Amino acid sequence: MRAESALRTSGHGPSWHISVQTDLLVSMKKHVAVIGAGVSGLTCGILLAEQGYLTTIFAEETGTGITSAAAGAIWFPYDVEPFDAAIKWALESYRVYDLLRHEPNSGVSLIELQTFSRHGTIPIPEWANELGATLLDPSGERPMASFSHGFVMQVPLIDTTIYLPYLTKRFAVAGGRLTDKTHLSALDEIPAEFEIVANCAGIGARILVPDDDLEPHRGQVVIVPRLDLNCAVVCDDEPLMYAIPRTNDCVFGGTNEISDNRQPDPATTEKILGECSRVLNIGPPRVLTERVGLRPFRRSGVRLASDRLTDGRTVIHNYGHGGSGFTLSWGCAADVLRFAEAIC
Ligand SMILES: Cc1cc2nc3c(=O)[nH]c(=O)nc-3n(C[C@H](O)[C@H](O)[C@H](O)COP(=O)(O)OP(=O)(O)OC[C@H]3O[C@@H](n4cnc5c(N)ncnc54)[C@H](O)[C@@H]3O)c2cc1C
Numbered sequence: 001m002r003a004e005s006a007l008r009t010s011g012h013g014p015s016w017h018i019s020v021q022t023d024l025l026v027s028m029k030k031h032v033a034v035i036g037a038g039v040s041g042l043t044c045g046i047l048l049a050e051q052g053y054l055t056t057i058f059a060e061e062t063g064t065g066i067t068s069a070a071a072g073a074i075w076f077p078y079d080v081e082p083f084d085a086a087i088k089w090a091l092e093s094y095r096v097y098d099l100l101r102h103e104p105n106s107g108v109s110l111i112e113l114q115t116f117s118r119h120g121t122i123p124i125p126e127w128a129n130e131l132g133a134t135l136l137d138p139s140g141e142r143p144m145a146s147f148s149h150g151f152v153m154q155v156p157l158i159d160t161t162i163y164l165p166y167l168t169k170r171f172a173v174a175g176g177r178l179t180d181k182t183h184l185s186a187l188d189e190i191p192a193e194f195e196i197v198a199n200c201a202g203i204g205a206r207i208l209v210p211d212d213d214l215e216p217h218r219g220q221v222v223i224v225p226r227l228d229l230n231c232a233v234v235c236d237d238e239p240l241m242y243a244i245p246r247t248n249d250c251v252f253g254g255t256n257e258i259s260d261n262r263q264p265d266p267a268t269t270e271k272i273l274g275e276c277s278r279v280l281n282i283g284p285p286r287v288l289t290e291r292v293g294l295r296p297f298r299r300s301g302v303r304l305a306s307d308r309l310t311d312g313r314t315v316i317h318n319y320g321h322g323g324s325g326f327t328l329s330w331g332c333a334a335d336v337l338r339f340a341e342a343i344c
Contacts, residue, residue: 029053032340033194035184035208037061038068039325040318041200042167043333048198048340049174056177056194058184060204065262067202068164070221070293071326072244072251074113074232075156077127079217079256079323081301086324087127089302089331094131096330097156107162107247112231113155116147119237124151131155146279147235157232158326159246184208188309196343197315198336203296205319211303214320217295218259222252222272224285233279241275249288252276256295256323264290297322304332306339314343 029052034045037059049055063069075094080086100108114136115122124133133153171178184190187208190197199205206214227243227250234242244251252272269290277284298320307315316339321328 036200067293092331116150
């Protein structure tokens with residue numbers, strides 16, 4: 001197609017020749033279908049499309065309804081297995097976010113994260129040491145009276161309201177196509193022209209694959225107007241609590257329970273507002289909106305592996321990132337690309 005148009009427009013042998021060469025190179029790259037337009041699917045789609053793969057994302061849902069749009073989202077390994085692999089993917093992703101924060105309109109910045117416990121001490125994890133984490137005095141500059149102990153470190157803050165549109169645009173600029181409102185009942189339904197399938201269906205993989213090892217770890221957050229808060233505050237002890245200031249608003253959380261219910265619960269909203277306001281020592285702010293997402297937790301750990309469809313095509317699974325989909329996204333996508341390159 002490209003060679004034909006070059007022939008028509010230039011009429012010169014050399015440019016036709018160059019165009020054919022380019023076409024041969026492009027045609028050597030395979031058609032890849034990515035299932036899912038959350039952070040996992042979009043990140044994989046970008047790496048594949050930017051490497052010249054003819055990439056199409058198929059997704060049932062896009063936009064604010066998906067789990068990725070409910071996330072805080074800060075870089076922090078949480079509610080994910082297996083530990084060693086997760087830390088490797090997380091640190092790889094940290095380095096990419098550290099570059100992305102210099103890119104205009106990416107929605108990525110660096111923020112001070114204060115992590116607290118309610119009782120006793122909280123040790124600094126080994127992986128956090130190499131990122132410069134230090135112990136925090138709860139009676140320090142901004143008193144967090146409810147907490148006994150904590151540590152502080154700089155982490156990437158990913159403003160999903162800016163970052164997900166940024167990923168979508170970057171994918172399109174790389175030549176990727178997005179086919180939304182497409183529900184797949186089975187992986188084999190991907191059209192035969194796609195030689196490789198990357199499965200990034202999040203909790204949807206539970207039925208799509210199917211995979212009984214996946215567990216929906218439901219999380220609800222409340223979005224409130226921007227506050228005078230220049231750090232993210234997190235406490236993993238019950239009740240789970242976090243406040244994450246973003247460009248235009250602030251995310252209050254949260255919950256983590258096994259449930260498929262994607263509807264916001266008004267009583268939970270009140271509890272989240274109450275606990276965050278108490279910890280931050282402010283009056284309950286106005287509610288802008290509520291969001292619910294199902295963290296795709298996989299008991300045996302993230303599934304990042306190559307397999308075969310019944311017709312022999314390759315499927316690369318990339319799901320089960322639990323509460324760390326953003327934290328692991330670039331590291332995992334790089335492995336998906338490695339699997340694809342090994343096939344081609
Ligand atoms: C409240 C909350 C807070 C969180 N905070 C953080 C945080 O601070 N940091 C962090 O790293 N992570 C956080 N997470 C976790 C993170 O949001 C998830 O790990 C991540 O969003 C999973 O992304 P995903 O792309 O794999 O799945 P999703 O975002 O769920 O996307 C799945 C995609 O696959 C599509 N799909 C599914 N099934 C099918 C099908 N059968 N056919 C077609 N398409 C299908 C969906 O429509 C969707 O487009 C949080 C999660 C929640 C709920």
